[in-house]
Amino acid sequence: MLCQSCKKNQATTHIKNIVNGELTEKHLCSECAAKQGYSNVFENMFDIGSFMSGFMGEPSFALATEKHCPNCGITFSQITKSGRVGCSKCYDIFYDRLLPSIKRIHGNTFHTGKRLRKPQLESGENSKSEVKTSSKSELELLSDELQKAIKSQEFEKAAQLRDKINALKAEQGGNQ
Amino acid sequence: MFTKWYEKNGKDGEVVISTRVRFARNLEDYPFPIRASANIKKEIAEKVKDAVLNNNSVIATRFSCINMDNIDTGKKVSLVERHLVSPEFISGNEERTLLLLDDESVSIMINEEDHIRLQVMTEGFDLDKAYELASRIDTLLDERLKFAFSDRLGYLTQCPTNLGTGMRASVMLHLPALRATKAMRKIAENLTKLGLTIRGAYGEGTDPVAGMYQLSNQISLGISEKTAIDNLKNITKQLIAQELKARNAICSQTVIQDRVYRSEGTLRYARLISCDEALKCLSDIRMGITSGLVKNISLDTINRLIVEIQPATLMQSIGKNLEPSERDEERANLIREAVL
Ligand SMILES: [Zn+2]
Ligand SMILES: [Zn+2]
Numbered sequence A: 001m002l003c004q005s006c007k008k009n010q011a012t013t014h015i016k017n018i019v020n021g022e023l024t025e026k027h028l029c030s031e032c033a034a035k036q037g038y039s040n041v042f043e044n045m046f047d048i049g050s051f052m053s054g055f056m057g058e059p060s061f062a063l064a065t066e067k068h069c070p071n072c073g074i075t076f077s078q079i080t081k082s083g084r085v086g087c088s089k090c091y092d093i094f095y096d097r098l099l100p101s102i103k104r105i106h107g108n109t110f111h112t113g114k115r116l117r118k119p120q121l122e123s124g125e126n127s128k129s130e131v132k133t134s135s136k137s138e139l140e141l142l143s144d145e146l147q148k149a150i151k152s153q154e155f156e157k158a159a160q161l162r163d164k165i166n167a168l169k170a171e172q173g174g175n176q
Numbered sequence B: 001m002f003t004k005w006y007e008k009n010g011k012d013g014e015v016v017i018s019t020r021v022r023f024a025r026n027l028e029d030y031p032f033p034i035r036a037s038a039n040i041k042k043e044i045a046e047k048v049k050d051a052v053l054n055n056n057s058v059i060a061t062r063f064s065c066i067n068m069d070n071i072d073t074g075k076k077v078s079l080v081e082r083h084l085v086s087p088e089f090i091s092g093n094e095e096r097t098l099l100l101l102d103d104e105s106v107s108i109m110i111n112e113e114d115h116i117r118l119q120v121m122t123e124g125f126d127l128d129k130a131y132e133l134a135s136r137i138d139t140l141l142d143e144r145l146k147f148a149f150s151d152r153l154g155y156l157t158q159c160p161t162n163l164g165t166g167m168r169a170s171v172m173l174h175l176p177a178l179r180a181t182k183a184m185r186k187i188a189e190n191l192t193k194l195g196l197t198i199r200g201a202y203g204e205g206t207d208p209v210a211g212m213y214q215l216s217n218q219i220s221l222g223i224s225e226k227t228a229i230d231n232l233k234n235i236t237k238q239l240i241a242q243e244l245k246a247r248n249a250i251c252s253q254t255v256i257q258d259r260v261y262r263s264e265g266t267l268r269y270a271r272l273i274s275c276d277e278a279l280k281c282l283s284d285i286r287m288g289i290t291s292g293l294v295k296n297i298s299l300d301t302i303n304r305l306i307v308e309i310q311p312a313t314l315m316q317s318i319g320k321n322l323e324p325s326e327r328d329e330e331r332a333n334l335i336r337e338a339v340l
Helices: A030-035 A048-056 A059-065 A076-082 A095-106 A122-134 A138-151 A155-175 B038-053 B073-081 B127-145 B176-180 B184-193 B225-250 B254-269 B275-290 B299-308 B311-318 B324-339
Strands: A013-019 A022-028 B016-025 B063-067 B097-101 B106-110 B116-123 B167-174 B196-200 B212-217
Touching: A013 A030, A013 B073, A022 A030, A022 B073, A138 A155, B016 B127, B038 B063, B038 B097, B038 B106, B038 B127, B073 B311, B106 B127, B116 B127, B127 B167, B127 B225, B167 B225, B167 B275, B176 B184, B176 B225, B176 B275, B184 B196, B196 B225, B212 B225, B225 B275, B254 B275, B254 B324, B275 B299, B275 B324, B299 B311, B299 B324, B311 B324
Parallel strands: none
Antiparallel strands: A013 A022, B016 B116, B016 B167, B063 B097, B097 B106, B106 B116, B167 B212, B196 B212
């Protein structure tokens, strides 16, 4: 479907409105949507999954390495594509990756408003995040490196890392 | 029958038509609507209904429950025209249920973008009143439903734009003089820098013919409810002062007086009138009343008409579907009787 405003780009944003007693939907491309004040909050985010599939020509790569939220099953690229988060646990699971967008939207990353329940013990919170960093698997470390390599446009290194990741995945798959 | 908020004029009613405070909330133990099956949504709807309807608060018995699957399109569109639900809410997704207070000041949308969208509306400029009521209902519901909340990110919502307080506070402003003096574009630019947005309240685009705008806070994380509301209050006060000053200046011009009196003539005598033309005329008259040009019509009447002339709401009150030309006739009749 083409964008109704510029009639050039593919429409990706659909805005519902009431016009003359009828429910209508406006279809806009991301640029025109942004101009009119509507946009997918993740639109400009660097998404490793879709980048790699385009770059390597291997769409299965993204699927193979992507982490799913254990609670609702959503992946990070599904989140960035829809602009919607799957469940409250997603905010823990994908916290680091969501944070740049959250910061860009609000200019802040910490809630200062209404609190009905007492905050959880600080120590609990800390130990949880410590466990998370120390238990980073080799796979996760490699993925981090890969992300860095892509960001700095070291595509050869990225390709090597991708091969390593795939090999490791195959190995782990075989062990199970 | 209760008088509805849109049938009366409130504080600073010359410029502020209504105030709205809305909270986005989700139940901790369920996936957000985008990942929830019809069955899960049904379960959520039942839980929320139970929490709202079966508690000991004085307002519990004043809510009615409307399942969106069980009402016709006209009724749904009229709910949007009366600002009780969002256009998104009536767009045909399953298990959407509305809990509506008898005077239509509180609406609770279930399974919209979030499990719960709690909204309080008041006439005129009264952010404190709207916030206090919304917050009280929120606290009451949290006891029964346990809302998804994180120490760091506050209330957790399906779209990250609502994280933190989950609050959007807004005022509907009538700014015909600022619009006429072409000041709105610059004002809108400056508001963005202050974390607020302004949009046309009726129809599309940023330059609404009737000069009605919705001003709201944009940021909800890292800012407390009180601060966000105080910001909105301060900016609104400034806009009220600027608008009244601009009205004073332009209402002494013959060309503006001519426009106001022509609009009065149209509303008093027209036999056919479209929604757009009616809104434009009502806007002129509204400005005319507050500047002393138009007598014998109250702002209550104008506010009520702005809602009642909307196509779906008009057909609801007539009780049948009408062709656009028939609507224009009924609309003209309704207005003539009201401004007599
Ligand atoms: Zn476009
Ligand atoms: Zn999830």
